[in-house]
Every structure is written in structure tokens, then in C-alpha cells.
Amino acid sequence: MPRVSIITPVLNAERFLQETLASVLAQTYADWELILIDDGSADASPDIAAAAASGDRRIRAVSMPANARHGAAAARNAGLALAKGEFVAFLDADDLYEPQKLETELALLEAHPEAAMVFGPTLWWRDGARPWRWVEPMQRQANRLYAPPVLVSKVILSLDWHVPCTCAVLIRRSAIAEVGGFEEQFSLYEDQTLWTKLFLRYPVFIHGQCLARYRQHEHSVSAAATRSGQYQQNGEHGARVAFLDWMARYLRAEPALQHALRLARAPYAAPSLQRSADLVYLRSKRVAHRLERTIRRWRG
Known part of the structure; x- marks a missing residue:
């Protein structure tokens, strides 16, 4: 074998x-x-x-x-x-x-x-x-x-x-x-x-x-999916919506992951105060990550 x-x-x-x-x-x-x-x-x-x-x-x-x-x-x-x-x-x-x-x-x-x-x-x-x-x-x-x-x-x-x-x-x-x-x-x-x-x-x-x-x-x-608009490596796209919908069903019994799941779905969610707050948080997080990468490159 x-x-x-x-x-x-x-x-x-x-x-x-x-x-x-x-x-x-x-x-x-x-x-x-x-x-x-x-x-x-x-x-x-x-x-x-x-x-x-x-x-x-x-x-x-x-x-x-x-x-x-x-x-x-x-x-x-x-x-x-x-x-x-x-x-x-x-x-x-x-x-x-x-x-x-x-x-x-x-x-x-x-x-x-x-x-x-x-x-x-x-x-x-x-x-x-x-x-x-x-x-x-x-x-x-x-x-x-x-x-x-x-x-x-x-x-x-x-x-x-x-x-x-x-x-x-x-x-x-x-x-x-x-x-x-x-x-x-x-x-x-x-x-x-x-x-x-x-x-x-x-x-x-x-x-x-x-x-x-x-x-x-x-x-x-x-x-092929990028050309059709289904997929965008560094942006929101329809294929991820379907995947996150599956994730929501699969993780229904996992309370520890619901916050991370909500943030992942925020770009695709209906307008609300919670969505706005989540998007602000995600934007600030991206800025912090870019700054961290820049600092690491500068330090060599």
C-alpha cells in the first residue's frame, strides 16, 4: 500500500x-x-x-x-x-x-x-x-x-x-x-x-x-472567472458571496466564529448601522496592515 x-x-x-x-x-x-x-x-x-x-x-x-x-x-x-x-x-x-x-x-x-x-x-x-x-x-x-x-x-x-x-x-x-x-x-x-x-x-x-x-x-x-466578473482576487466578487453563504450555514453552531463571519460578509450585507461600523473597522484594519508591511520592508 x-x-x-x-x-x-x-x-x-x-x-x-x-x-x-x-x-x-x-x-x-x-x-x-x-x-x-x-x-x-x-x-x-x-x-x-x-x-x-x-x-x-x-x-x-x-x-x-x-x-x-x-x-x-x-x-x-x-x-x-x-x-x-x-x-x-x-x-x-x-x-x-x-x-x-x-x-x-x-x-x-x-x-x-x-x-x-x-x-x-x-x-x-x-x-x-x-x-x-x-x-x-x-x-x-x-x-x-x-x-x-x-x-x-x-x-x-x-x-x-x-x-x-x-x-x-x-x-x-x-x-x-x-x-x-x-x-x-x-x-x-x-x-x-x-x-x-x-x-x-x-x-x-x-x-x-x-x-x-x-x-x-x-x-x-x-x-476565466476573473474575465467573467465572478472572481476578483483583491476585491468583492459574487463567487465569495456564495461561499460565505455556505459558511454561514456550516458555522451556524459555532458562536465563537460569528463575529468574524459577520465581518467577512459586511461588504455584501444590506445597508445598516452595523454594516457601516463593520466597514469602517475593515478599512482601518487594511490601512494598519499596509503600514505594517511598509515598516517591515523598511526594516529589511
Whole structure:
């Protein structure tokens, strides 16, 4: 039985899939299985996946049934149903792992048996005519174990800390089974539905090593959602409203999180004195954060 199951949804990813596969094959920890879930590709992705599976017994290539619900959440859930590993990692078909990804994070989960999940910063990058690179700054939160529900507030609701990319996590499969997988009604924020469930119930360890790369390109789901107006990385947008509505239902029995939830929903709430006060608080908080970042840069 493999120790780690890596789940990769695949949809028309022929431009990137070989490089993604190579980043898994280059892992310094070798006891893994890679489950490639094709979600209806119309390009050469299924052939690339099949060739990889025929060349390495640790790789399985499967397809979503034509009549199944589609999307990354459903594909990942299908992969979870097939997974055999004690631990689960996710890797989208256009993203990459650094060679020490699995070895490093497995060691952290072994050192912290109470933790259900570990994650760290990710490199965001784009190639092409206007290349750029950016690593999520997590140094101030790193190398600590967080008890629930701290990360629900800090990461998911207030967005004070960076939300982990799907390629940046390693999770005990038993914990996912306990809380349920991804919420399949979401095409955006589906990853945060699982993170919320885990953050609410289990301790989570944050480390400071960049072990994964999140590729930016014009054909990604988030890029398409930005063009359509569904998503705006640094502003209010409709997709977050639907997610926060789900959060309100999911956190109904969590009184300690209601204040953070109200603040998160304030930009979308109906006009009221409470909303006005909340928006003033949020604006002052943003100003304080910008000032703090400026001071940290000035100090070097």
C-alpha cells in the first residue's frame, strides 16, 4: 500500500501535464501513488496520462463517467474514493511540486501526530512575455501548530493569512473521511470548503518552506472567472458571496466564529448601522496592515 496518495484532476492540460508528472517522479520520497482523474478532456491529456500509467505502476489513469458531476471538486472526490494512502496530497495538472515536497511534509506530520494537515507557502509564477514570480509570505505564521478554530478565522474569514493552495497541503486521509471531501457545487472556493471543515475540527501545522508552484495562465479556472466578473482576487466578487453563504450555514453552531463571519460578509450585507461600523473597522484594519508591511520592508 502506498503511504501517500496524490490526486490530480485533468482537463485539457496537454501543455502542462508532462511537466507536472515529472515533478511527481522527481520526489525524494518514493512511496506514493498518483491518481490522474480525467474530467472530459478533448485534447491529448488522456493519452499522456495513459502513457505515464503504463510506464510506472504507481500511476493510475481513470476517467470521470460521462453522466457524473464534473469540475475539480468532483474529480478530487472521485480520487479520494480510490485513494489507498494514509496521507493525501493534491496537485492540479498545471502545477508543480518541488522535489522535497512529500519528504518534508511527511516528516512534519510524523513529528506532530496531533495535526491532521500541514501546509506552507507556494510560489505563484507566470512564464511568457511578462514573466513574474511571487512567494506567499508566511514566515510570521510558520513553524507553529494551530488549534481549531483559529485558522477558520485567520485564513478563511478574515483573509489575514494566506489561504493554502491545493498543491501546498498534505492531509491525513482519515481526517478527510471524517469531515467529508470537497463541496461539489462550487467551481471556485471548493478547496476552501474542505480547508474550513478541517480547520474547524483538527490542529493544523504551518511550515515556512516553499514546496510547490502554482502556475498562472490565461486558461485557468480563476483566470476565466476573473474575465467573467465572478472572481476578483483583491476585491468583492459574487463567487465569495456564495461561499460565505455556505459558511454561514456550516458555522451556524459555532458562536465563537460569528463575529468574524459577520465581518467577512459586511461588504455584501444590506445597508445598516452595523454594516457601516463593520466597514469602517475593515478599512482601518487594511490601512494598519499596509503600514505594517511598509515598516517591515523598511526594516529589511
